[in-house]
Amino acid sequence: MISAHLSSAQLRRISGTIVCWAGLVIVGSMGLWAQTKDSCMDCHQNLPEPFGVAAEKFTEDIHSQKGLTCASCHGGDPTADDPEKAMSRAAHWKGKIDRHQVPELCASCHANAELMKTYSPSIRVDQFQQYKTSVHGRKWAAGDVKVAVCTDCHSVHDLRSPSDPRSTVHPTNVAATCAHCHADAGYMKSYGIPADQFSSYNRSVHHDAMVVRGDLSAPTCTTCHGNHGAAPPGVESVVNVCSTCHVFQAQLFEKSPHKTAFSKGGFPGCVTCHSNHEIKHPTDEMIGTDSHSVCIRCHTEGDAGYKIAADMKTKLTELDSALTRSNSILGTAERAGMEVGEAKSQASQARDFLLKSRVTIHTLDSAELDRDVTPGLKLAKETFAAGQRALDERRFRRVGLGVSLIAIAIVLLGLRLYIRQIESE
Amino acid sequence: MSLRASLKQWLDERFGWEALTAPLRKKTVPLHRYSYWYFLGGMTLFLFVIQVVTGALLLLYYRPGANEAFESVQFIMTQVQFGWLVRSIHSWSANLMVFTAFAHMFSVLFLKAYRKPRELTWLSGMVLLFLVLGFGFSGYLLPWNTLAYFATKVGTEIPGQIPLIGRPTLIFLRGGEDVTGTTLSRMFGFHVAILPGIATLLIMLHLGLIQWFGISVPPKVENEWKQSPASRREMRFFPNFALRELMAWYVALAALGALAALFPWNLGVKADPFASAPAGIKPEWYFLFMFQSLKLIPAKIIGLDGELLGILSFGALAAVAVLLPFLDRKKPFNTSRWITGAGVLVLTYMVAMTIYGHFAR
Amino acid sequence: MDSQSTAPPPARRRFVELILGTGLIASAVSFLYPILKYLIPPNLPDFGNEAVLAARVSEIKPNQGKIFRFGSKPGLLIEATAGEYYAMSAVCTHLGCTVQYRADLRQVWCACHNGMYDIHGRNISGPPPRPLEALDVQVRGDEIFVRHKAEG
Numbered sequence: 001m002i003s004a005h006l007s008s009a010q011l012r013r014i015s016g017t018i019v020c021w022a023g024l025v026i027v028g029s030m031g032l033w034a035q036t037k038d039s040c041m042d043c044h045q046n047l048p049e050p051f052g053v054a055a056e057k058f059t060e061d062i063h064s065q066k067g068l069t070c071a072s073c074h075g076g077d078p079t080a081d082d083p084e085k086a087m088s089r090a091a092h093w094k095g096k097i098d099r100h101q102v103p104e105l106c107a108s109c110h111a112n113a114e115l116m117k118t119y120s121p122s123i124r125v126d127q128f129q130q131y132k133t134s135v136h137g138r139k140w141a142a143g144d145v146k147v148a149v150c151t152d153c154h155s156v157h158d159l160r161s162p163s164d165p166r167s168t169v170h171p172t173n174v175a176a177t178c179a180h181c182h183a184d185a186g187y188m189k190s191y192g193i194p195a196d197q198f199s200s201y202n203r204s205v206h207h208d209a210m211v212v213r214g215d216l217s218a219p220t221c222t223t224c225h226g227n228h229g230a231a232p233p234g235v236e237s238v239v240n241v242c243s244t245c246h247v248f249q250a251q252l253f254e255k256s257p258h259k260t261a262f263s264k265g266g267f268p269g270c271v272t273c274h275s276n277h278e279i280k281h282p283t284d285e286m287i288g289t290d291s292h293s294v295c296i297r298c299h300t301e302g303d304a305g306y307k308i309a310a311d312m313k314t315k316l317t318e319l320d321s322a323l324t325r326s327n328s329i330l331g332t333a334e335r336a337g338m339e340v341g342e343a344k345s346q347a348s349q350a351r352d353f354l355l356k357s358r359v360t361i362h363t364l365d366s367a368e369l370d371r372d373v374t375p376g377l378k379l380a381k382e383t384f385a386a387g388q389r390a391l392d393e394r395r396f397r398r399v400g401l402g403v404s405l406i407a408i409a410i411v412l413l414g415l416r417l418y419i420r421q422i423e424s425e
Numbered sequence: 426m427s428l429r430a431s432l433k434q435w436l437d438e439r440f441g442w443e444a445l446t447a448p449l450r451k452k453t454v455p456l457h458r459y460s461y462w463y464f465l466g467g468m469t470l471f472l473f474v475i476q477v478v479t480g481a482l483l484l485l486y487y488r489p490g491a492n493e494a495f496e497s498v499q500f501i502m503t504q505v506q507f508g509w510l511v512r513s514i515h516s517w518s519a520n521l522m523v524f525t526a527f528a529h530m531f532s533v534l535f536l537k538a539y540r541k542p543r544e545l546t547w548l549s550g551m552v553l554l555f556l557v558l559g560f561g562f563s564g565y566l567l568p569w570n571t572l573a574y575f576a577t578k579v580g581t582e583i584p585g586q587i588p589l590i591g592r593p594t595l596i597f598l599r600g601g602e603d604v605t606g607t608t609l610s611r612m613f614g615f616h617v618a619i620l621p622g623i624a625t626l627l628i629m630l631h632l633g634l635i636q637w638f639g640i641s642v643p644p645k646v647e648n649e650w651k652q653s654p655a656s657r658r659e660m661r662f663f664p665n666f667a668l669r670e671l672m673a674w675y676v677a678l679a680a681l682g683a684l685a686a687l688f689p690w691n692l693g694v695k696a697d698p699f700a701s702a703p704a705g706i707k708p709e710w711y712f713l714f715m716f717q718s719l720k721l722i723p724a725k726i727i728g729l730d731g732e733l734l735g736i737l738s739f740g741a742l743a744a745v746a747v748l749l750p751f752l753d754r755k756k757p758f759n760t761s762r763w764i765t766g767a768g769v770l771v772l773t774y775m776v777a778m779t780i781y782g783h784f785a786r
Numbered sequence: 787m788d789s790q791s792t793a794p795p796p797a798r799r800r801f802v803e804l805i806l807g808t809g810l811i812a813s814a815v816s817f818l819y820p821i822l823k824y825l826i827p828p829n830l831p832d833f834g835n836e837a838v839l840a841a842r843v844s845e846i847k848p849n850q851g852k853i854f855r856f857g858s859k860p861g862l863l864i865e866a867t868a869g870e871y872y873a874m875s876a877v878c879t880h881l882g883c884t885v886q887y888r889a890d891l892r893q894v895w896c897a898c899h900n901g902m903y904d905i906h907g908r909n910i911s912g913p914p915p916r917p918l919e920a921l922d923v924q925v926r927g928d929e930i931f932v933r934h935k936a937e938g
Contacts, residue, residue: 247900337689339503345859345882352883355898397510400816401686407812408679414806415672421802422664482824492934504828507820675813 038078039086040070050096053157060158066119073097073105102149103131103140130228137229146187153177153227169227172210174220175201197221200278208281219245224276238276239269246270252362257305284320287361288313311366315373319354322380323347329387336394343386350379448636452662457646459536463666464673465529466635469557470628471674472522475681476560479515480617487567489613491606494569495695502692513685519561521681523711526557534749534768537761538641544750546634549627551747556624558711563616565709566609570693575702577612578604580712583719586733587740605698644761705786714775715739717782742771837924837931840873844928851887851894854932860884861921861932862894866905873932874907875919885918894918 044052058064063072071078077091087093097105107128109115116123131137131150139147153169160167168177179198181187188195201207201221209218224241225232233241243250253259253269262269273294274282285292288309289301295309326347330340353376360372426434436442454463486505488497501508530550533539539547566577581604585595600607642650650657660666708716718739722731745752753760840854840863851864853876860876864887874894878885883898893910894903902911907918924931 248897337687339499339509339692341499341692342503348882349884352881352898355881355883359898397686400820401682404682404813404816405679407809407816408675408682410805410809411675411813412672412809414802414809415668415675417802418806419665419668419672421799482821485825500828504830506823506826506828508824510820511824678813678817 038069039081040074040076040078042081043083044070057158060160062159062161099145099149100140100143102151103128103137106150127228130226134226134228134230135232146181146190148181152180169222171216171218171220174222174227175207178221197277200275204277204279205281206279233268236263236268238271242270248359249362252360256362256364258364282358284313284316284358287316305364308364308366312361312364312369315366315369316354316357316361319357319373319376319380322377322384323350323354326350326380326384326387329384329391333387333390333394336391338390338394340387340390343383343390346379346386347383350376350383352376353379450661450663452636452639453659454640454662454666455642455646456658456660457642459643459646462532462536463640464670465525465532467670468673468677469522469525469529470632471677472518472525473624473628475518476515476522477621479511479518482511483515484617489567489610491569491609491696494567494609495692498568499692502689509689510685513688513690514681516690517684517688518681519564520710521677523557523561526554527711530554531768531772535765536641536643537753537764538643539750540641540644540753541750543634543638543641546631546638547750548747549631549634553624553627553631555743556620556627560616560620560624561709561711563612563620566612567616568693569609569696571696571700571703572693572706574604574696574698575706576708577608578702579706579716580708581608583715583732583736586730587736588733603698707782710779710783713782714778717778717785720782720785837922837933839929840923840932841930842928843925843930846930849889849892851889853884853886856921856932862887862918863923863930863932864894864905866892871923871925871930872905872907873921873923874903875921877918878914879909879916879918880913 041053041055041058045055045058046052069078070076074094074097075091076093077086077088080086080091085091087095111125111128113125116125132141136147136149140149155168160170162169164170165172167173175198182193183195183198185195206219209215210220222230239250239253250270259269261267262272268276273286274280286294289296289299289306293309293313295305299305299309330344330347333340334344353372357369357372357376360369363369433442454460483501486497486501486508488494498512501512503509505511533547533550562577562580566573581595581598584598585591587594596602598608598611599605600611707713719732719735722735724731726734749764753764755761838854838856838861840856840861841852846852846863846865848865848868848870851862854861854863856875862874862876862885864872864874866872876884876886878896878898878901880896880899880901883896885894885896885901885903887893888895891902892905894905894907895901896903896912896914900912901909901914903909903914903918907920909915909917920935921932922935924933
């Protein structure tokens with residue numbers, strides 16, 4: 001019909017244009033198709049786990065984001081639609097990776113410095129090396145299939161960077177990740193390890209710092225045990241672990257009589273008094289000779305340590321109550337409207353000495369403790385005196401007010417009488 | 426001759442003292458059931474004098490300037506003998522004076538003392554009221570603590586929103602774009618020199634006008650006295666009313682002393698311009714009704730900016746208030762009742778908003 | 787009521803005058819006493835923006851720090867290299883302990899919880915959440931003066 005109205009030249013032009021465009025579309029889509037063809041995902045995203053992986057899940061995976069595909073780890077031919085061809089020997093298809101083969105598979109890239117440099121120039125490449133020194137790694141090498149391998153901690157197919165808060169190895173999630181196995185009493189039975197560390201840790205001050213205060217530098221399992229080279233610290237090296245943050249206490253402990261005593265008895269430093277997982281916020285109750293103290297676990301009445309414990313407790317209590325008294329009177333004065341700003345800042349300096357004393361006790365040396373307690377007591381005494389002076393001033397003001405009010409009352413009386421007098425005239 | 430008599434003679438020989446003070450000796454105060462309200466004006470004047478005296482004393486130790494202001498007030502409160510007393514009296518008396526100034530204004534309104542011929546007295550009084558608020562606003566910044574800093578920030582922001590004149594006003598008040606040490610210098614200048622100068626002149630005018638016209642009698646009482654002239658009662662100002670006023674002033678002194686000793690004024694924390702405003706920042710109570718109103722106004726009213734409308738409304742209200750004597754007329758219709766009604770409404774609103782603003786979070 | 791005005795008896799009159807007089811004098815004294823006391827300046831060193839003499843050039847050496855009294859708080863003066871001085875508040879921003887200069891580390895250190903600051907007072911490691919307040923240093927001859935930074 002159309003041809004009846006168009007000349008042959010025009011017809012040729014039109015059909016030529018159509019052919020060109022069609023060709024472009026076909027070739028173009030072929031090219032595109034060739035690039036994004038992922039026959040693995042085409043089928044497996046629709047299969048339920050563990051046979052498949054949802055596409056949304058896999059896009060979260062850092063490997064997927066860096067351009068790796070199913071074939072990068074599992075082998076096979078993602079361009080082939082035919083499962084026989086896609087998952088064939090010829091295509092080097094590995095299938096489901098056996099647990100035992102995971103570490104070496106991951107290490108095939110992650111231990112390759114040249115390769116990893118292209119993704120992240122400063123990323124570490126010794127994880128597998130470290131793993132082999134760990135308890136997990138050694139057992140793995142001996143053929144144990146229950147111990148953790150890379151994917152147990154880092155997850156698989158939705159593996160995130162450790163700095164991602166949703167990652168299983170983000171500091172806030174590490175303890176829960178370890179707890180998958182280590183809090184399972186049945187699972188750990190064959191190794192003879194208790195399974196209460198996670199619940200203990202959750203009651204600790206370190207957990208509080210991390211989870212409640214949001215301090216990401218607070219210790220979690222891997223901080224003390226290491227991550228890839230995970231191993232419980234030996235008795236002699238516990239102090240080194242704690243001392244990475246608690247520097248002073250460790251230094252003072254090293255110089256104290258406890259150092260040699262603990263070594264001889266095979267007691268770990270720090271942990272003996274403070275526990276390892278359920279580390280509670282230390283209080284003055286821990287020191288001394290009453291039922292709550294840790295000292296009486298070893299020391300008995302009459303021995304040198306017992307005397308020192310009692311002495312240190314007395315000193316700490318003395319300073320603490322002096323500060324409390326001082327703060328109390330300053331608070332009273334302030335609420336009464338007196339200006340005690342200067343005394344209050346001095347009182348907080350006095351508190352510094354109390355804080356220092358609680359560190360100095362690790363020397364177990366009364367003379368050393370005195371060096372912090374005595375100036376603290378002196379300052380507390382001064383600030384208390386300032387508070388008393390403020391209250392005295394308050395009394396003076398009230399007396400003064402009373403006097404002036406009496407004088408004014410007399411004037412008012414006098415005026416009234418005077419007015420009456422002149423008006424009766 | 427007694428000391429008093431010889432003194433009088435000395436003054437009379439040089440200044441014609443007797444003739445000069447004759448009108449004062451004739452001055453009377455009408456006595457009726459509303460006479461107690463007459464104390465308010467004098468009370469405001471007395472408190473102003475207290476402010477001048479305590480203010481001058483504070484000036485001996487206060488240092489304006491962001492680096493020293495807070496420290497100087499701290500010095501006064503803690504190191505200067507009775508510095509706490511002088512400063513606390515100054516702060517309490519300021520608040521009391523704002524209260525008595527408003528009370529005096531409302532009592533004049535309800536007792537209709539603004540009517541002809543006293544229009545100028547009312548006018549000068551209204552300007553004095555605004556000056557008192559200006560004193561309160563400028564003085565509040567001087568200790569340079571956090572509350573004062575942010576109150577000034579918000580307080581200068583609000584007039585800044587008025588179209589055309591708003592921004593120049595803001596720059597004028599702040600001495601710049603932001604509240605800085607320059608603002609402090611400026612407020613200090615307003616507070617200790619400019620406002621006192623203007624206020625002194627206006628007070629003299631206000632007092633002179635009162636002397637000239639005598640004390641006004643409310644219309645209701647005036648009618649009663651017209652009907653039975655024998656019921657008219659007057660009291661001599663000197664010495665009778667003056668002595669009573671002196672009693673009132675002594676009571677005020679007692680109140681100020683008690684407030685200063687029992688509730689000394691807070692020092693606060695030194696202002697830090699980089700810190701964020703503390704939550705729930707509010708102006709002093711006498712600005713609270715405006716502040717709370719502006720908070721409650723919806724963002725947009727018939728397409729116009731709500732807050733701006735609020736500010737302009739307050740401005741319009743102030744203008745109406747200033748022009749009140751000219752609005753009180755008998756023809757075309759008696760506006761007197763309307764004015765009383767409006768006064769009750771405005772007063773109720775102000776009190777209610779102040780209470781609301783105090784308790785609102 | 788008796789229309790004749792009655793002058794009060796002289797004794798009564800005197801009594802009233804006595805009361806009024808006593809009251810007026812007493813109240814005047816109770817007002818003037820504080821005012822006069824107020825006028826007497828307190829015998830104290832100036833508090834204000836005056837510079838404080840922190841140290842003498844001759845008594846402080848390069849790579850050395852000195853704690854000095856600044857108002858009611860401690861201040862720290864550091865001579866980093868010859869003639870290069872830094873001054874800052876010595877109140878640690880963590881829990882208020884007094885910091886010190888560590889010549890071996892060339893940094894400012896807080897003994898309480900191992901907080902570290904650089905020689906400008908910036909917090910670089912450990913618990914301190916904010917830098918130490920920096921102060922102005924002025925060297926006049928042999929004297930090193932420290933004052934609050936002028937408002938920017």
